[in-house]
Amino acid sequence: MPTVFHIPVCPFSQRLEILLELKGIRDRVRFEVVDITRPRPPELLALTGGPVPLPVLAADDGTVLRESLVLLRYLDTLHPQVPVAQADPLRHAVENLLCTHEGAFTGAGYTLVMNRDPARREGLAAALLEQYARLDAFLCRHARGTPWLFEQFGWAEAVYTPLFARFAFLGWYEGFELPEEARYARVRAWRDACLRHPAAQQVSPEEVIKLYYDYALGCGNGALPPGRTRSSFAFEPHWRMRPWPPRDKYGEPATDAALGLA
Numbered sequence: 001m002p003t004v005f006h007i008p009v010c011p012f013s014q015r016l017e018i019l020l021e022l023k024g025i026r027d028r029v030r031f032e033v034v035d036i037t038r039p040r041p042p043e044l045l046a047l048t049g050g051p052v053p054l055p056v057l058a059a060d061d062g063t064v065l066r067e068s069l070v071l072l073r074y075l076d077t078l079h080p081q082v083p084v085a086q087a088d089p090l091r092h093a094v095e096n097l098l099c100t101h102e103g104a105f106t107g108a109g110y111t112l113v114m115n116r117d118p119a120r121r122e123g124l125a126a127a128l129l130e131q132y133a134r135l136d137a138f139l140c141r142h143a144r145g146t147p148w149l150f151e152q153f154g155w156a157e158a159v160y161t162p163l164f165a166r167f168a169f170l171g172w173y174e175g176f177e178l179p180e181e182a183r184y185a186r187v188r189a190w191r192d193a194c195l196r197h198p199a200a201q202q203v204s205p206e207e208v209i210k211l212y213y214d215y216a217l218g219c220g221n222g223a224l225p226p227g228r229t230r231s232s233f234a235f236e237p238h239w240r241m242r243p244w245p246p247r248d249k250y251g252e253p254a255t256d257a258a259l260g261l262a
Contacts, residue, residue, distance in 0.1 A: 002078075003030040004071070005044060006055035007221075008233065009211050011106075011162030012068035013055040014202050018158045019072055021199035023082040029075070036222035037231040069099070072158065085155040094142050095149060095156040101138065102159055105131045109167050112174055116218045118250050125176055132178060136187035143186070147193040153200075161194040166212070168205035173216040173249045210239045213259060216249040225253055230261040237261070 006013035013031075020026045034044065040051055048056055048064055057065045057074065065071055076084050086092040108128040115124055145151045170176040178184050178191070194200060213232040217225040222233050232245070242260030256262040 001028065001030050002060060002075075003032055003058045004055050005032045005034050005048075005058070007036050008033055008235075009166075009203055009207060010055060011166050014162035014165070014200075015068050015158050016055065016057075016071055016075060017202050018161060018199050019075055019084050022084050022153070022158070023076075023079055025079050025082075028079065035235060037234050069159070072155075076155075084158060086150065091150060092155075095154065098135075098138055098142070098149060098156045099159050101131070101134055102163070105135065105160075106163055109163065109170060110215070110220075112176065113169050113212070113215055114218045114220065116250070121174065125174065128170075128176070129179070129184075132187050133183050135190075136184055139186045139190055143190075147189040149190075153194070153197050157190075157194050157197070157200075160191075161197070161200045164191045164195055165200070165203055165205075166208055168208045169212045169216065172205075172209045172245075172247055175247075206244075207239050210242055210245060213245040213254070216245075217253055227253070228256055230256050232259060232261070234261060 004013065004016060006016075016029070017026070017031075020029060034040070034054055045051065047058060048066075052066055055066070055068065055071065057071050059065065059074075065074060073085070086095055105128075108124070108131045112121075112124040112128055115121065139149065143149050148154065149156045167176075178188055211233055214220070214223065214225055214228075219225045222231050224231055237260055243258070245259055246254050
């Protein structure tokens with residue numbers, strides 16, 4: 001059984017979980033959670049050859065793979081009975097073409113949430129809207145299904161849905177919402193359908209907002225904001241037991257106690 005080492009609420013790990021749910025084989029892969037608020041375990045460092053980004057997958061023969069799109073392809077071909085990627089070469093090329101926009105889309109969203117300069121907010125929000133507009137134009141040109149890229153939730157949806165889910169932190173910390181305008185209508189329908197899909201319910205907006213508070217202060221991957229002793233990504237107390245964090249990310253930062261971490 002392959003083992004995936006991953007970070008809690010990691011969008012790139014959720015891609016794998018969605019793929020496995022679509023195939024109905026969630027129990028065919030073991031998931032090991034890594035606490036990013038602590039140093040990496042020595043056995044994991046030995047396995048990966050150093051502190052590489054997660055998730056990583058250890059195959060049955062000990063081969064270690066990384067990069068979520070590589071892991072998606074590996075698992076899709078390892079269990080081909082219910083394929084998620086399009087079998088037709090041209091269709092698969094189209095869904096891969098859509099996925100080439102993912103890096104810029106991800107970067108725009110995370111740059112906005114991690115920004116600490118109020119003067120940059122408007123420009124960064126505009127940059128993210130431009131990424132949504134690019135996705136909308138692509139879907140209007142290439143999509144053959146409603147609301148999906150093709151006839152059903154598939155490869156491209158598995159790639160983008162975790163990002164749509166993480167961007168709940170933009171609504172909370174930045175008041176960012178996709179405008180009700182024609183240039184975003186197609187991508188809005190796609191996003192909303194993706195978020196509702198039964199195979200994509202691994203995380204909730206509340207979980208994302210609470211765990212990503214430190215990202216809103218410019219501190220990612222378990223880094224601690226000044227004056228704090230515990231990361232918002234800490235396992236305990238469980239996120240359900242914590243109060244909602246403050247919406248004003250540009251004001252006085254919340255303390256460990258205010259976040260329910262003390």
